[in-house]
Amino acid sequence: MHSSRRTEPVRRRRRRFDDDLADDDLPIRPPSTVDDLDGRAGHDPDAPPEGDRWSTWPSVPAGARGPRPWPPWLVTDAGAVDRDRGLLKTGKEADVHLLERGLPGRPGVLLAAKRYRDPAHRMFHRDAGYLEGRRVRRSRETRAMAKRTATGRALIAGQWADAEFAALARFHRAGAPVPYPVSVAGTEVLLEFVGTPDGVAAPRLAATRPGPDELAALWGELAGALGLLADLGYAHGDLSAYNVLVHGGRPVLIDLPQVVDVVGNPQGPAFLDRDVRRIGEWFTARGLPPGAPEQLLAELRERAHLSP
Incomplete structure (x- = not known):
């Protein structure tokens, strides 16, 4: 015997935009395995010869x-x-x-x-x-x-x-x-790669022991590099003696994912100040005149068009 009651169909809300997806519903493709390639674990037919x-x-x-x-x-x-x-x-x-x-x-x-x-x-x-x-x-x-x-x-x-x-x-x-x-x-x-042809990486600034002349030269080169960044409106964002390499007697800036727009980021000037203060402490502890970091900071703020 059939019931006379009709079951109302369930209406599913139609998503209008991709943004309606829950965050945990975002599709994430699982990592492929060697088995996905040809069914023989451990062998990739598309691998290079060496x-x-x-x-x-x-x-x-x-x-x-x-x-x-x-x-x-x-x-x-x-x-x-x-x-x-x-x-x-x-x-x-x-x-x-x-x-x-x-x-x-x-x-x-x-x-x-x-x-x-x-x-x-x-x-x-x-x-x-x-x-x-x-x-x-x-x-x-x-x-x-x-x-x-x-x-x-x-x-x-x-x-x-x-x-x-x-x-x-x-x-x-x-x-x-x-x-x-x-x-x-x-x-x-x-x-x-910044280093020697046989694979020895250039030392970090923190690992070097520069004499007075080399110290002054490194500071001058580094000040010039930071000036170029300031001209573009940027600060390194996490500058220290551990993310500056010394190669051929010259500094090389590394580790730049956190580079900061000193104008567009409300905290930009604070990051610039911290960069100069931290790197300046390393140099002044080794003989750089104490007033050099403050002088550099004033120059960088001017080049980045920041208010005094």
Whole structure:
């Protein structure tokens, strides 16, 4: 016997925009495995004949490649392979590996591969102040970042990688002493390796013991570099003797994901002041005249068009 009562169909609300998706509903593609390639675990039919992977250069878009003119040492061949030659540096947010890129059977060029750690294994504790003034267009992405969901942490990591690459490209064009940015892909930034041809990285400023003349020369070079950044309206954002390399007697600025727009970021002037104070303390402790940092700060504020 059939009931005479009719069941009303359940009406599902139609989502009008992607932003209606809950943050935890954002699709995240699981990492592929070797089994996905041909069903035979441990064998990748598309792997290079030697090395750890094919060069990523052919697969990155033009906007994710370093600024032109490309340096003569840059390897752009589609048949090049990348070989990981070990860990150079480990940090709270990223690890830096030594990478050799070249054609099979030929000597390659050394690069530094900065790889921001998986969101599940690290956290950017200081991102709030640094990210002020930066824009994320899609509101669902903004919410995910604010809530620190897995998606949000991945977006933040991507922002840091993109920010560092963009800053390096901008400063390199301006003539600042920074490593040449080769490319950015996901959370990996490939950089010019600053060191010897046999893979010994240049020392950090903190590890050097400069004499009086070298100290004065390094301060003058560093002041000039910070002046170039100020002309563009930026501060390093986390400057210390640990993120300045000394190569060929000259300073090289590194670790620039947190570069700060000193005008657009409300905390920009405070970051600039802190940069000069911290690096100045290292130099004055080794014989630099005590008034030099304050003089430099005044010059940088003027060049960045900040009020006294």
